[in-house]
Structure formats: C-alpha cells, structure tokens
Amino acid sequence: MNLLNEMGKKACTAKYHLQNLSTEKKNEVLKNVARGLVSNAQRILHANEKDMENGRKNGMSAGMLDRLCLNFQRIEAMADGLLQVAQLPDCIGEVMETSARPNGLEIVKVRVPMGVIGIIYEARPNVTVDAFGLCFKTSNAVILKGGSDALYSNIEIVAVIREVLEHCQISPDAIQLIEDTNRATTVEFMRLKEYVDLLIPRGSARLIQSVVENSTIPVIETGTGNCHIYVDKDADLCMAAQIVYNAKTQRIGVCNACESLVVHEEVREAFLPALEAVLAEKKVELRGDDRAGEVLTNWIPATEEDYATEYLDYILSIKTVDSLEEAIAHINHNNTMHSDCIVTENMQTAEEFLNQVDSACVYWNASTRFTDGFEFGFGAEIGISTQKLHARGPMGLKELTSYKYKIYGNGQVRK
Amino acid sequence: MNLLNEMGKKACTAKYHLQNLSTEKKNEVLKNVARGLVSNAQRILHANEKDMENGRKNGMSAGMLDRLCLNFQRIEAMADGLLQVAQLPDCIGEVMETSARPNGLEIVKVRVPMGVIGIIYEARPNVTVDAFGLCFKTSNAVILKGGSDALYSNIEIVAVIREVLEHCQISPDAIQLIEDTNRATTVEFMRLKEYVDLLIPRGSARLIQSVVENSTIPVIETGTGNCHIYVDKDADLCMAAQIVYNAKTQRIGVCNACESLVVHEEVREAFLPALEAVLAEKKVELRGDDRAGEVLTNWIPATEEDYATEYLDYILSIKTVDSLEEAIAHINHNNTMHSDCIVTENMQTAEEFLNQVDSACVYWNASTRFTDGFEFGFGAEIGISTQKLHARGPMGLKELTSYKYKIYGNGQVRK
Numbered sequence: 001m002n003l004l005n006e007m008g009k010k011a012c013t014a015k016y017h018l019q020n021l022s023t024e025k026k027n028e029v030l031k032n033v034a035r036g037l038v039s040n041a042q043r044i045l046h047a048n049e050k051d052m053e054n055g056r057k058n059g060m061s062a063g064m065l066d067r068l069c070l071n072f073q074r075i076e077a078m079a080d081g082l083l084q085v086a087q088l089p090d091c092i093g094e095v096m097e098t099s100a101r102p103n104g105l106e107i108v109k110v111r112v113p114m115g116v117i118g119i120i121y122e123a124r125p126n127v128t129v130d131a132f133g134l135c136f137k138t139s140n141a142v143i144l145k146g147g148s149d150a151l152y153s154n155i156e157i158v159a160v161i162r163e164v165l166e167h168c169q170i171s172p173d174a175i176q177l178i179e180d181t182n183r184a185t186t187v188e189f190m191r192l193k194e195y196v197d198l199l200i201p202r203g204s205a206r207l208i209q210s211v212v213e214n215s216t217i218p219v220i221e222t223g224t225g226n227c228h229i230y231v232d233k234d235a236d237l238c239m240a241a242q243i244v245y246n247a248k249t250q251r252i253g254v255c256n257a258c259e260s261l262v263v264h265e266e267v268r269e270a271f272l273p274a275l276e277a278v279l280a281e282k283k284v285e286l287r288g289d290d291r292a293g294e295v296l297t298n299w300i301p302a303t304e305e306d307y308a309t310e311y312l313d314y315i316l317s318i319k320t321v322d323s324l325e326e327a328i329a330h331i332n333h334n335n336t337m338h339s340d341c342i343v344t345e346n347m348q349t350a351e352e353f354l355n356q357v358d359s360a361c362v363y364w365n366a367s368t369r370f371t372d373g374f375e376f377g378f379g380a381e382i383g384i385s386t387q388k389l390h391a392r393g394p395m396g397l398k399e400l401t402s403y404k405y406k407i408y409g410n411g412q413v414r415k
Numbered sequence: 416m417n418l419l420n421e422m423g424k425k426a427c428t429a430k431y432h433l434q435n436l437s438t439e440k441k442n443e444v445l446k447n448v449a450r451g452l453v454s455n456a457q458r459i460l461h462a463n464e465k466d467m468e469n470g471r472k473n474g475m476s477a478g479m480l481d482r483l484c485l486n487f488q489r490i491e492a493m494a495d496g497l498l499q500v501a502q503l504p505d506c507i508g509e510v511m512e513t514s515a516r517p518n519g520l521e522i523v524k525v526r527v528p529m530g531v532i533g534i535i536y537e538a539r540p541n542v543t544v545d546a547f548g549l550c551f552k553t554s555n556a557v558i559l560k561g562g563s564d565a566l567y568s569n570i571e572i573v574a575v576i577r578e579v580l581e582h583c584q585i586s587p588d589a590i591q592l593i594e595d596t597n598r599a600t601t602v603e604f605m606r607l608k609e610y611v612d613l614l615i616p617r618g619s620a621r622l623i624q625s626v627v628e629n630s631t632i633p634v635i636e637t638g639t640g641n642c643h644i645y646v647d648k649d650a651d652l653c654m655a656a657q658i659v660y661n662a663k664t665q666r667i668g669v670c671n672a673c674e675s676l677v678v679h680e681e682v683r684e685a686f687l688p689a690l691e692a693v694l695a696e697k698k699v700e701l702r703g704d705d706r707a708g709e710v711l712t713n714w715i716p717a718t719e720e721d722y723a724t725e726y727l728d729y730i731l732s733i734k735t736v737d738s739l740e741e742a743i744a745h746i747n748h749n750n751t752m753h754s755d756c757i758v759t760e761n762m763q764t765a766e767e768f769l770n771q772v773d774s775a776c777v778y779w780n781a782s783t784r785f786t787d788g789f790e791f792g793f794g795a796e797i798g799i800s801t802q803k804l805h806a807r808g809p810m811g812l813k814e815l816t817s818y819k820y821k822i823y824g825n826g827q828v829r830k
Contacts, residue, residue: 387633404807
C-alpha cells in the first residue's frame with residue numbers, strides 16, 4: 001500500500017516531466033530503448049529462462065509456454081515495434097477546436113496526455129514493451145502490473161528500459177513495474193485513484209471483470225469478443241463461406257474471431273452444408289439449433305449459453321432466424337459489443353444492420369478479423385475497447401490522450 | 416433488484432427505438448413535452464407542495480427549500496430549456512472520419528448515442544427536465560435517480576413527460592425514474608452494468624465519491640471545483656482584483672467559483688491590501704499563510720486542509736509563492752482538475768502556466784466562472800467533468816454520445 005502510493009507519486013512527478021518533451025526527443029528515446037533491448041538481449045533471455053522453468057514446473061500448457069517464451073528474434077520484434085511507434089505522428093499538443101466567444105474570450109481545445117496510465121495484463125512479456133512505447137509516445141507515465149508467470153522477464157525488461165531512460169536524461173519513473181504479485185496488491189492498485197488517471201486491463205474475461213468490479217480509477221474494458229456473422233437471405237453464399245471460414249479459423253484465440261453464425265431460413269439449406277464442408281478442413285465443431293441440425297451432418301444442439309459464449313476455439317454456434325429483425329435482436333442480446341458482420345448483396349438490408357447492431361465495429365461483407373489497430377491504419381494498438389465511454393473499438397495513440405481547454409482573456413468577468 | 420433489472424431491460428428496448436428517430440421528430444417531441452409541462456403545471460406544483468411540506472417538517476434550510484421550490488415561472492423556465500435544446504443541431508449520425516484501406520475496406524466512424532444513461536442527482540427538480548432533454552436529443556434512454564427530498568415533484572414531472580411521449584408515439588421508457596429512495600437500491604443501480612452504458616452523478620462531493628466507489632458502470636465524475644487564481648509578479652493588479660472578486664463572490668455555491676488565491680511574493684504587499692478592501696464589501700473571510708497575514712488586516716492562518724478545501728462560501732484561502740514553478744506545483748497538488756487561472760501580462764509566463772497546470776480549464780486573465788456549457792457556446796450542459804476519460808470540462812450534447820465504426824467490404828478476409 002505504502003509502496004504503491006510511493007509509485008503513484010513518482011509517476012505523477014514523471015508525468016509533468018514527460019508532457020514537456022519534444023517529439024524529436026521522444027522519438028530519439030524510443031530508438032535508444034529499442035537498441036538497448038537488443039544489446040541487453042542476453043540479460044532478458046536469462047530472466048525469461050527462469051520464468052520458463054517455473055512455468056514448466058507448474059505444468060503450464062505448451063500454448064502458454066510458447067506465449068511466455070522469448071528468443072532473440074522476439075526481442076528484435078519488440079524493438080522493431082518501438083521503432084514503428086517512433087515513426088508515428090505525435091498528437092500531443094494538437095489543437096482540436098478553437099472558438100471565439102462574443103465576450104472576447106478565446107477558447108482553445110488542445111490534446112494533452114492522459115497523465116498516468118495503469119495497465120494490468122497477463123502472460124506475454126512483449127506487452128511490457130508495447131505498453132511503454134505507446135504511453136511514452138503520448139507523454140504518459142505508465143505503471144505496469146504484469147502476470148506473475150512473466151515476472152522475471154518483466155523485471156528485466158523494465159530494468160533495461162529504465163537504464164536507457166536515465167542515460168537519456170529522462171525520468172526513469174516514466175515506466176514502473178509492480179513486482180508484488182499478491183492479489184491484494186493488485187486490488188490496491190485498482191484503487192490508486194489519486195495518482196492514476198486511466199486503468200486498462202488486458203487479458204482474460206475474468207481479469208477484466210475483476211478490474212471492473214474493484215477499480216475506482218476510470219477503466220477501459222478491452223477484449224472480450226463474442227463476434228457474429230449474419231448470412232442474410234440475399235447473401236453471396238460463396239463469399240459468406242469464405243468470410244465465415246476466415247473469421248472462425250484464421251486465428252482462433254483472438255477477440256475478433258467469429259464465434260457465432262446467424263443464418264436466414266431462406267438460405268439455410270443451401271448454405272449450411274456447403275459451410276460444413278469448408279469448416280471440416282479445420283475440424284470445427286458445430287453447435288446449432290434444430291433447423292440448422294436438419295441440414296448438417298455432424299453437429300450438436302446449441303444451448304442458450306452457447307450463444308453467449310466466446311469459445312476462442314474451433315467451435316461455432318449456429319442460430320437460424322426468419323428475418324433481419326430477428327437476427328439483429330439475437331445479436332444485440334448475445335454480443336459483447338465488439339465486432340459483428342452481415343453478408344448480403346442488399347444495400348438497404350446492410351445499412352439497417354450496420355445502424356441497428358450495437359457494436360464497436362459493424363461489417364458489411366468482410367471478416368470480423370479486421371478489428372485491429374494496424375488493420376485500421378492506426379499504426380499501433382493498445383487494445384480493443386468494448387465499452388462506449390471514451391474509446392470504442394481499436395485503440396491507437398489518440399485513445400491514450402485527453403484534452404484541456406485553454407481560455408485566453410483580457411480581464412473578462414462573469415455578469 | 417428485480418425492479419431495476421426490469422427498468423434496465425425497458426431502457427434497452429427504448430434505446431433501439433430512440434436511435435431511429437429523425438431530428439425533426441425529436442425536436443417536435445421536445446416542443447410537445449415543453450407544452451405538456453406548462454399545461455400540467457398545477458399537477459406538478461401540487462406535488463412540489465408535498466415535497467416542500469416534508470422539507471419544512473424535516474428542518475430543511477431556507478437555501479435548500481429555495482432550490483426545491485417550484486412555481487409557475489420556474490416550470491416555464493424548464494420548458495424553455497427544452498425549446499432551446501430543440502434548436503440545437505443534432506449530432507447523432509454525424510460522420511466523424513472516413514478512411515479507405517489498401518485492401519479496399521472503407522471504414523466510416525459515425526457518432527451514435529451512448530445508449531442508456533443513468534443520472535444520480537440531488538435536490539433540484541429542474542435537473543429532471545434538463546437531463547431528459549439532453550438525453551432525448553442525443554437519442555439516449557435515461558434512468559433517473561433523484562434526491563428523496565424532491566421525490567413527489569420528480570414523480571409528477573416524469574409522469575407528465577411519459578404521457579406526452581406516449582401521445583407522440585414514443586416509447587415512454589425513454590425516461591424512467593427510480594422511486595425507491597433506499598440507499599441499497601441506489602447502490603444496486605450503480606451496478607446495473609448490463610443495461611446502463613454511462614452513469615453521471617450530479618451533486619455533493621460525497622455523492623460523487625460514493626458513485627466512484629460503488630459503480631461498475633463507467634462513470635463521469637462531475638462538479639467538485641477547488642479553483643485557483645494565481646496573481647503573477649507581472650499581473651495587472653487592478654485586473655487581478657476584479658477577476659478574484661468576480662470568481663469568488665459572483666455566485667458562491669458553484670463549482671467554478673474561486674476558492675484559493677496564489678500570489679507572487681513580489682506583488683504581495685501591493686496586491687493583498689487592495690484585494691482585502693474589495694472583498695470586504697462581501698465580508699469574505701481570508702485564510703492565509705504568514706506572509707499574506709503580514710499585509711492583511713483581518714485574516715486567520717490557513718492550514719494545509721484549507722488549501723485543499725472547496726468552501727462554496729464567502730471564504731478564500733491565500734498562499735504566497737516565490738516563483739511560477741512553486742505556484743504551479745501548489746495548484747497541481749491541491750486542485751480538483753476543474754478550473755484554474757493566471758493573471759499576468761507576461762505571455763510566456765501565461766503559456767507555461769496553461770501548459771503545466773493539469774485542469775480541464777486553464778484561464779489567462781479571465782474569471783474561472785466561465786467554465787460552463789452555455790458560456791462555452793455548447794447551448795446546453797449536463798455537468799462539468801473533472802476526469803480525463805471521455806469528457807473533460809463542460810459537457811454538452813456531444814459528450815453524451817459515443818461512436819461506432821461501419822466497415823464496408825466486398826468479401827475481404829484477413830491473410
């Protein structure tokens with residue numbers, strides 16, 4: 001508790017220092033940190049080996065071990081990420097709006113850093129570098145709470161970054177890591193409202209839920225994606241099969257993967273058997289309603305819970321509907337406001353769907369897998385917001401900023 | 416609990432209905448509600464008399480009774496407010512950004528309603544009408560939890576609004592009032608995350624604190640304002656006295672009133688006695704540090720707590736500093752990120768202050784009393800945000816909206 005307060009104070013001191021840095025200086029520092037990570041790769045790999053050993057001892061799955069594992073190429077990739085962030089435009093200080101009032105006041109709305117950002121995340125140590133890069137570029141101080149599985153890796157990565165910052169005459173408290181992996185400390189961190197302006201959880205639905213429950217700091221929820229594809233009666237069924245195949249199988253463990261198919265009764269018979277054949281390649285399990293089952297070979301009945309589940313696996317739920325309205329109602333009832341898609345050749349139907357479905361990203365004839373900061377052209381991504389406050393959908397650099405009003409007067413008083 | 420869930424569901428159904436309304440229809444409805452309030456004034460005044468009676472019985476202060484009291488003029492003023500909102504442009508549906516990606520995807524960022532907004536407030540029944548008008552204009556459904564002191568007034572106002580909505584073929588659940596004044600119900604409301612997209616508390620610091628502590632719904636904190644005016648060594652002292660006088664005394668019970676004066680050592684002797692003479696008119700109590708006291712006639716010593724206090728009264732704390740840096744540090748330590756001002760003739764000093772002070776509104780040579788949606792030209796105001804997420808400073812109609820991405824493809828899949 002006392003330690004966290006201390007960290008909060010240091011981050012606040014750092015934030016005032018960071019907000020004054022020029023774009024050139026920030027980019028130079030990012031490049032230096034990239035070089036520092038590569039030239040200290042051995043130290044980092046050594047620490048990572050300790051995490052890997054613990055992981056193996058604790059029976060971590062092969063998939064998890066792979067996410068945890070660092071090698072020289074992966075460290076180079078993290079460094080490359082920083083170089084890319086250095087190339088992006090700096091939005092801090094940007095004038096967003098100006099207005100001159102009748103009383104002579106001039107009001108200027110300018111983009112400013114958020115201040116201090118807290119990030120709570122799991123497993124992958126590359127998030128440590130990513131988060132630093134995006135926060136530093138936007139002149140924010142960051143306090144990180146990584147997963148205990150990656151503790152040694154994170155400690156070493158943060159140590160290297162802090163060393164480079166000091167060498168560049170930047171306050172090393174621009175990045176701080178909470179090393180205490182106690183749950184009570186994490187909860188305490190979520191209540192460090194006096195010092196932290198924004199808290200971003202990245203990880204499992206359970207982690208995010210815990211942050212929403214406990215945090216007094218404003219939170220941006222990220223990541224849970226129960227994404228739907230609705231195949232309309234006027235769909236190009238060949239395109240529909242390609243889109244569903246891509247959104248379901250191109251990468252299964254990600255939030256923008258398709259989890260549920262909604263199909264119009266009129267194309268059910270023509271579409272589902274064809275789709276089943278395509279998805280069989282990847283052994284996708286189909287869980288459908290009775291009408292879907294009538295035209296499928298291998299399937300099991302879907303429960304209401306299935307329709308609300310983000311599988312992150314080779315499983316697809318299927319729901320048959322009789323109308324666009326029913327499709328929209330089903331999706332709005334079950335989705336997580338992440339990404340949903342309609343496949344249709346009918347423009348009016350498409351517009352109705354795009355307007356009525358309440359999600360961050362609504363697609364017409366394209367895979368939900370495009371919900372991603374890089375695919376959107378932001379050049380970076382800190383996560384995908386599934387809430388409506390502040391940021392929605394992919395979050396890039398601008399989403400890590402706030403604004404302030406500067407008001408220029410010459411003695412105006414209120415009447 | 417069950418009742419709240421029911422209300423949440425109804426609000427969600429209403430929100431889909433509201434998002435489809437044309438601007439013309441919304442404006443027509445607002446005008447009808449305005450007429451309805453005036454023509455049902457007797458009913459509302461009758462209910463208000465019950466609240467007033469209870470207030471008098473419970474020993475409510477004269478000031479509070481005045482805030483609670485309705486009369487025909489006040490009802491007309493509430494109706495006028497709705498007519499003004501009807502005149503404002505409708506920002507829903509506005510295209511905020513578009514981009515064409517190399518793969519042919521077209522991404523369109525459009526402004527959409529927040530969905531369901533919850534507002535928890537105290538005392539004044541005019542907030543009920545205000546909140547409805549702003550939420551309705553932005554196609555949001557609203558669930559209100561007013562203060563128990565105004566319960567009968569609020570019930571009647573909401574009943575009138577719902578009757579007009581029904582008459583206009585609009586879902587009356589566009590506005591719902593929680594009539595149960597139990598604290599447990601209020602806390603339950605703060606956790607109605609499944610249905611409510613945004614919660615705005617309006618009222619005392621204690622109310623806001625309780626919402627921040629308990630809510631799982633994203634919150635916008637409003638209202639607490641420990642506003643500072645810094646009189647620099649290069650200030651026009653005559654202008655400075657006018658600005659402090661205005662910001663301190665023009666209206667004392669508001670969040671943008673000045674609570675603390677910071678004065679540079681070099682002008683302390685020349686400025687403070689002159690200011691004391693001006694403020695004596697309004698019998699403002701001065702609480703200063705020793706150096707301020709040296710040149711004041713009537714004063715008491717200020718404690719550290721004084722510097723952190725929003726008095727909302729005829730009291731001003733005074734701090735002497737030796738430099739701009741010290742002034743900025745003192746303000747950033749004690750302010751509530753609401754509104755702070757510098758009085759100086761030195762442009763460079765002013766810019767440094769405006770850049771470094773971490774507040775929603777930073778003023779150069781003007782009264783802090785201008786932090787207000789109407790003074791900013793927004794035409795409306797739902798509150799003043801003192802957080803950095805989503806909205807900062809005065810919140811108008813746009814601050815009650817979110818956005819979504821519509822993505823137009825022709826079969827794109829991710830590689």
